[in-house]
Amino acid sequence: MRLFLKNQLFLLVLSVVIGGDLLLWSLKVPAITWADYTYSAVLIFLVVFEFVKPRNASWNYITKDGVKFRELSADVIFQVVEAAVVSAAVFAMSVWLADHIRSYFGLKHQVGLHWALQCVAAVFIMDFIRYWIHRWMHQVPLLWRIHSLHHMPERLGAMSTARGNPLDDVIIYSPELIVLFVLGFDKDVMLGLYSVVWIIPLITHSNVEFPVTRLASVFQLPTYHLIHHAYNDATTPTHNFAEILTFWDRVFGTFNAGPIGLDHRTGVVSDKPREWHREFFGWLYLPINRL
Numbered sequence: 001m002r003l004f005l006k007n008q009l010f011l012l013v014l015s016v017v018i019g020g021d022l023l024l025w026s027l028k029v030p031a032i033t034w035a036d037y038t039y040s041a042v043l044i045f046l047v048v049f050e051f052v053k054p055r056n057a058s059w060n061y062i063t064k065d066g067v068k069f070r071e072l073s074a075d076v077i078f079q080v081v082e083a084a085v086v087s088a089a090v091f092a093m094s095v096w097l098a099d100h101i102r103s104y105f106g107l108k109h110q111v112g113l114h115w116a117l118q119c120v121a122a123v124f125i126m127d128f129i130r131y132w133i134h135r136w137m138h139q140v141p142l143l144w145r146i147h148s149l150h151h152m153p154e155r156l157g158a159m160s161t162a163r164g165n166p167l168d169d170v171i172i173y174s175p176e177l178i179v180l181f182v183l184g185f186d187k188d189v190m191l192g193l194y195s196v197v198w199i200i201p202l203i204t205h206s207n208v209e210f211p212v213t214r215l216a217s218v219f220q221l222p223t224y225h226l227i228h229h230a231y232n233d234a235t236t237p238t239h240n241f242a243e244i245l246t247f248w249d250r251v252f253g254t255f256n257a258g259p260i261g262l263d264h265r266t267g268v269v270s271d272k273p274r275e276w277h278r279e280f281f282g283w284l285y286l287p288i289n290r291l
């Protein structure tokens, strides 16, 4: 049983989060707050896990060589700004736009599916949209200038998930939200779904060994996302662009299952030193300056 739980760590975390949501639902807690609970709980769990049993001990903030203040401070600030402020603003802005589109075209329909089926359909739709936008982020030079900030860290952890240009969030996540709400997916059901799917990037960026099993590999796992973050100069095509499922990467031929070793490097090739101001102000700096 212990071995099974260890092997299925990803599905275990996912099940606990879904169970937590169902509990919040039964307690009549408003769905708009669910993601605050699930995201914070999983982030704390992963940060503790990374400290106690890291995949790569040299990636911890505190090692025998000292404390990685630059990484720690950048990760904390981006978590607060991106995860707490930008994502809420992107959500509110997209709902507002979708509502206007619906009223402009006189759309009144709602998706009449059971909430569970709405979630399954929405996951495939949102992951398809994320897949293509993320792929273009790597292929179109101007978009890469925006997205490259997310690829700068040379070590990853759950706290690094939110590293990125606020525009990155707007460009990747607004289209799916607008599409889902214009199509008439239920807002409360989508809020519940987002409180689950938002934890997947936390897991995929974490410095925790999530075993790759046949069952778990339906979803994006840290191994796959580390391959996506492989150290390169953006001219080498990368893999694993989707954020939730491996399905679209498998369909479009960009799935790469690894394996990777402990010497796997992440980051962006640059002849410029990685200085503090470039980490913090990269979201302003990178769109107008070469890496």
Ligand SMILES: [Zn+2]
Pocket: 134, 137, 138, 147, 150, 151, 228
């Ligand atoms: Zn990327």
Ligand SMILES: [Zn+2]
Pocket: 150, 205, 225, 229
């Ligand atoms: Zn990433």
